[in-house]
Amino acid sequence: MKLKSQINNVIKNAFIRAGIEHEPMSVSEATKPEFGDYQFNGAMALSKKLGKNPREIAQNILDNLDLTGVLIKAEIAGPGFINLWLNPLWIGAQCQTALEDERLSVSTRENPIRVVVDYSGPNMAKQMHVGHLRSTIIGDTLANLLTFLGDEVIRQNHIGDWGTQFGMLIAYLEMKDEDGSVSLKDLEQFYKDAKGEFDANADFANKAREYVVKIQSGDAHCLNLWQKFIDISLGHCEEVYEKLNVNLTRDDVRAESFYNDDLPKVVEALATKGTLQESNGAQCVFLEGDEVPVIVQKGDGGYLYATTDLAALWYRAQKLGAKRISYVVDARQGEHFKQVFRVAKEAGFVPEDVKLEHIAFGTMMDKGGKPFKTRDGGTVKLIGLLDEAVVKAKETINNKEDYSPEQVDELAKIIGIGAVKYADLAINRESNYIFNWDKMLSFEGNTSLYMQYGYARIQSIFRKYNAPIEGEIIIGDALEHRLATMLLRFEDVLNRAAVDASPNQITTYLYELVTLFMRFYEQNPILKGGIDEEVKMSRLQLANLTAKTIKQGLDILGIKVVDKL
RNA sequence: GCGCUUGUGGCUCAAUUGGAUAGAGCAUCAGACUUCGGAUCUGAGGGUUAGAGGUUCGAGUCCUCUCAGGCGUACCA
Known part of the structure; x- marks a missing residue:
């Protein structure tokens, strides 16, 4: 559910009743539990416009705030913050609804758009190496996420299959x-x-x-x-995709060679527009403000990757009809994309209303903070890295005797690959990150195993309980209140992550959710003796919704869960 | 040289895009178990957000400069 919008609506109605003729800014999550669940900071921003004291404005909003549905309490604090408390009855009911819905109350877009996500893009002359990991899994996550939110996603694997x-x-x-x-x-x-x-x-x-x-x-x-x-x-490559649990197939391949016939047309079109200039024998587009031109044809008549990218943009915007085109490519190519996007728009290959974005990401570093290489300085092959992850994951499995050898192998795969992916996706994609086996295979902190453990722990509750669950979710204490609120934030988090194309917002959310659940579970027993039946039912359902949310979140990241660890 | 980018406790990372006392994990120290899975939870210490100015009611976040690192700088992709 769109929790923020719900609260924003309440604020908006208060604005109308208070006679404030401005669109209210959005509420944000409270920074501390003492400050309630959400806070509205707009009063300070409005004070200049209205020429009034911010606390006065805040009071006016407060006086007109409806505290009978979504909200139950509101307070003014500091220079004019309005702290908002959600109504526990309402939260409980919303969690109940989410639990009964396959999509956990995450709505699909009212106005879905067609999106091209360009990712992975290996070179056919060589084996995939660690440099391809981030593009492949960040891109895949973005594609999964947008698909889940209802956009029409076209995955494009722009493989390098052409050239000398x-x-x-x-x-x-x-x-x-x-x-x-x-x-x-x-x-x-x-x-x-x-x-x-x-x-x-x-x-x-x-x-x-x-x-x-x-x-x-x-x-x-x-x-x-x-x-x-x-x-x-x-x-x-497909072997790697299979191991990585990445949704790329042969149908998604649009190789460089695919655009070969269009390359002369690109140059021709640019010439017709009059944007083309010859410089040192090469055909170039000089962009205002840029020193270096975009070269679309070499002195010897050959084409370049800028030409191919222009042809691809043309194809994606015109033939595929994409309204958003996202390139998940290394940050080092920032300038290239900035230029190519400009040329494509100025030449009209891509309509103005199409959003072009370079989803840039940083480099994977070794422990010493240097680019990740083998001992002799070569590139680390991706397949080898993934195999190593599975081997290492196997070592972390505690009670191997509880499983058949096949189960151990399967478990090791899920844990190992999940750990590598999660560690990567959990980091703000734009910064470089340090690759560390021990950290990613740890059960502590913001790791895939902590999530997996949380999930498995909940499954264990249900294995033990194994009976029908009836009754309502009743928010009993502050911790349950926070857990339930966190659960209801899921859609807001996904939407935000989709806009920013940043998977780490999902991992951060999942980590907070699982941490909160662990605390809740520690403090609020479920199956132990002496628990009221009503309370037990309510807590079981909260646990269930938590598990479902973890599973759905990890699923978007392309990480599998297991019922038993 | 020019351009892009990064700089947050000892280490690895956050910070809801300008909001309150900058949060987590690891490591360190101190607690909670006849374990609803302790692979957990509770608590403590640890910060002039590289530095200096500026804008603002309010800055890790925006602007300017300085310092330090990374990357890119026309016929590779």
Whole structure:
């Protein structure tokens, strides 16, 4: 439920009754329990406009505030804050409603839009490395989130499958290909070997260059080799997606090569608009205020990635009809996207009302704060990292004897992968973050395991109870009040996270929720003796709604839960 | 050089986008168990938010400068 809007409505009505002719600003969550559940800070902002003392304005609002439904109490504090307390009866009823709803009372958008989320984007010439992790899981989370909120999401995996290196690779594939896929098991090694051959063997190098031209001109033999190479390479990526529990399929692939035919059209269109200029032999767009131009065609006639991105923007806005296009790409490419977005809008490839955004993220660092590399300075392969996570997760499982070997493996997968994903998503995406196995596989603090533990603990209650639950949710004390309020905030949090494209708002929320539940559970027994039946029923339902909310939240992050840890 | 970006307790991160006394976890110290799963909970110490100015009723957040780090700076993606 949109809790904030509900409270805002109450404030708005008070404004009308008080005769204040301004749109009230939104309430915010109280910073401390003593200050109530929510607070309204608008009186201070209004004081200048109305030429009145803020406390006077606050009093006027307070006098006109309806305290019979959503709210039960309001107080003025400090320079003119209005502290608001939610009505426990109302909260209880709302939690009840949420519990009965599959979507936990999270509404779907009234005006859904079509959104393109561009993420992952591996290079087919090489194996996926840790640099692809963040784009893949942040993008996937954003796509999941928007889908859940009711937008029409089109996932786009803009894989790098075009360019000069493929001439070399397919020439080498042809040379080495006795029976195909075997030699491609390790793409990294294959690339190195091909490069070695390229440097050592002049005939081979010539052939490689020749093959570049041949692919681009549509030579059937070379295209066939190329296709084979891409299929295998993409297969490796899919293995990673599968492990990561990421919702990317072959249908979501729109490779660089897909836009190949459109590249001349992009340049032509820019030329027609008159925005194109020749500079040092290259075709460029000079943007006002920018020193460096956007180069769309090289001196030798070749196209660049800016050209491809422009073609992709064109396609996504015009053909796919997207109203929001989100690029989940490394922060280092900020300037590139700023420029490309400007060109696309100024040239009319993308209509004015389409929102273009670069969802930038920072770099993954090692313990020493340096970019994450292997000992010899190479890139860390993603698949290896994920396998290691599963191995390490297995070590953390306490009572292995309670499970079959298959169950242990399954559990290790869920825990290990979940830990890696959660640790990444829990951090403000724009900052760099330090990768630390011990921290992410800990049960303490804001980690996936703490959430999993909280969830499993609640499931354990229901395994023990295992009988029908009847009755109402009755908010009995301050802790239950806070827990219930937190549960009702779920939709607000999701909406905010969707606007900002920041998964860490979801993780922060889940962490607060689970912490609150643990405290509640510690203080308020459920199945112990001497508990009134009514109270027991109410607490069981609060626990149930908590579990469902954890599960739904983690599901959006692409993290699975288990009933038993 | 120019541009972008970051700087918050010993460490790793938050801070509802300008709101009240800057919050968590780890680590340290002190508590709570015949465990509804203690993989938990309660409490304590620890901060001039890199520094200096400014705007504002109110600044970690906005502006200016300084210092320190990271990244980018036209025919790779």
